[in-house]
Amino acid sequence: MEGAISKPPYTRRIAVVTGGNKGIGLEVCRQLASDGVTVVLTARDEKRGADAVEKLKALGLCDILFHQLEITDSSSIAALADFLKTRFGRLDILVNNAAVSGVEHVQEVDTNEEKFNGMDLNQRLEWVLKNIRDTVDGAKKSIQTNYYGTKHVIDTLLPLLQSSNGGRIANVTSAYGLLRVSFFLPPLVMESQIPVDQYYHIQGIFFYAQRINNEEIRQELDDIENLTEERLDELLGKFLKDFEADALEMHGWPVGLAAYKVAKAAMNAYSRILARRNRALRINCVHPGYVKTDMSMSSGVLTPEEGARSVVNVALLPDGGPTGAYFAMGQEASFV
Numbered sequence: 001m002e003g004a005i006s007k008p009p010y011t012r013r014i015a016v017v018t019g020g021n022k023g024i025g026l027e028v029c030r031q032l033a034s035d036g037v038t039v040v041l042t043a044r045d046e047k048r049g050a051d052a053v054e055k056l057k058a059l060g061l062c063d064i065l066f067h068q069l070e071i072t073d074s075s076s077i078a079a080l081a082d083f084l085k086t087r088f089g090r091l092d093i094l095v096n097n098a099a100v101s102g103v104e105h106v107q108e109v110d111t112n113e114e115k116f117n118g119m120d121l122n123q124r125l126e127w128v129l130k131n132i133r134d135t136v137d138g139a140k141k142s143i144q145t146n147y148y149g150t151k152h153v154i155d156t157l158l159p160l161l162q163s164s165n166g167g168r169i170a171n172v173t174s175a176y177g178l179l180r181v182s183f184f185l186p187p188l189v190m191e192s193q194i195p196v197d198q199y200y201h202i203q204g205i206f207f208y209a210q211r212i213n214n215e216e217i218r219q220e221l222d223d224i225e226n227l228t229e230e231r232l233d234e235l236l237g238k239f240l241k242d243f244e245a246d247a248l249e250m251h252g253w254p255v256g257l258a259a260y261k262v263a264k265a266a267m268n269a270y271s272r273i274l275a276r277r278n279r280a281l282r283i284n285c286v287h288p289g290y291v292k293t294d295m296s297m298s299s300g301v302l303t304p305e306e307g308a309r310s311v312v313n314v315a316l317l318p319d320g321g322p323t324g325a326y327f328a329m330g331q332e333a334s335f336v
């Protein structure tokens with residue numbers, strides 16, 4: 001679906017946002033458009049995408065158009081690339097936001113957010129943990145969407161980003177994809193010296209907290225000078241094989257939201273590889289925080305507006321800014 005936007009040469013910056021119809025993606029579109037960027041809001045479902053564009057237009061934001069994009073469908077990605085090439089001849093900003101959790105809900109999700117009132121972050125995570133379960137099909141979908149889908153979008157749109165004077169990619173990642181063993185180290189553990197794993201078991205949030213436990217794999221994913229795309233494929237293949245064989249824990253993979261964590265870790269690694277190869281672009285990863293959206297079953301502590309602000313700040317980093325970096329809570333941070 002096309003809007004009334006002029007042909008090249010086109011002076012405003014042009015951004016594509018994947019999964020722009022709701023949640024953090026929709027807010028990223030709103031904020032980018034408010035900052036004077038022409039936004040191509042994409043969504044896999046035509047109606048959901050067109051409705052989202054209408055919603056933003058009703059706020060007075062006119063420089064927004066819709067294009068269908070299913071990130072696991074190569075013909076859909078190619079159609080978007082053709083559209084951008086014909087209409088603008090380049091792309092300035094790509095925000096890879098679309099993702100799935102890859103888990104099943106154990107019961108009908110109660111959308112009433114009030115149940116979270118008075119719950120701290122741990123209690124919210126515990127509630128989520130009790131209400132989801134990993135499945136083999138979900139794990140495959142998560143790897144296919146969150147890693148391969150995103151990678152395919154980047155690879156196809158890269159020539160258009162290279163045609164920009166200041167091409168940027170912001171990959172929306174998660175703290176779950178970091179190469180640290182656990183999510184966070186509560187002060188209680190440090191003060192009491194209770195072993196970390198034991199603490200998380202006591203708290204019932206161990207599965208949530210745990211990331212990739214296998215040190216060799218963590219080191220490989222961090223060894224960006226030597227890591228290859230082929231090796232990433234092998235590692236993801238091994239992960240899925242171990243998942244099907246019920247051997248995740250034995251081989252040091254995460255347990256609980258396992259594929260989501262592994263896909264985000266792989267995407268972080270791919271972003272870093274790409275950033276090294278494309279020095280003229282700014283390619284970064286950004287964790288939006290724990291946000292109230294459908295993905296978090298509305299359990300998050302931040303609004304989509306707050307989560308999206310972190311993403312937009314990274315998408316609009318100034319020329320010469322960091323590349324191959326990770327940002328969380330508005331700050332550059334370490335992947336490990």
Ligand SMILES: NC(=O)c1ccc[n+]([C@@H]2O[C@H](COP(=O)([O-])OP(=O)(O)OC[C@H]3O[C@@H](n4cnc5c(N)ncnc54)[C@H](OP(=O)(O)O)[C@@H]3O)[C@@H](O)[C@H]2O)c1
Pocket residue numbers: 018019020021022023024025043044045048069070071072096097098099100145149172173174175287288289290291292293294295296300
């Ligand atoms: N919420 C959090 O606390 C949190 C924390 C850390 C990171 N993140 C990351 O933030 C990003 C946005 O998540 P969110 O919380 O806003 O989730 P959300 O509300 O569930 O939105 C996800 C978006 O991705 C789209 N999508 C999923 N699969 C797709 C596909 N194959 N092709 C195209 N679009 C697809 C969805 O489209 P449909 O509407 O058609 O399903 C939707 O627009 C994700 O990358 C997520 O991993 C979120």
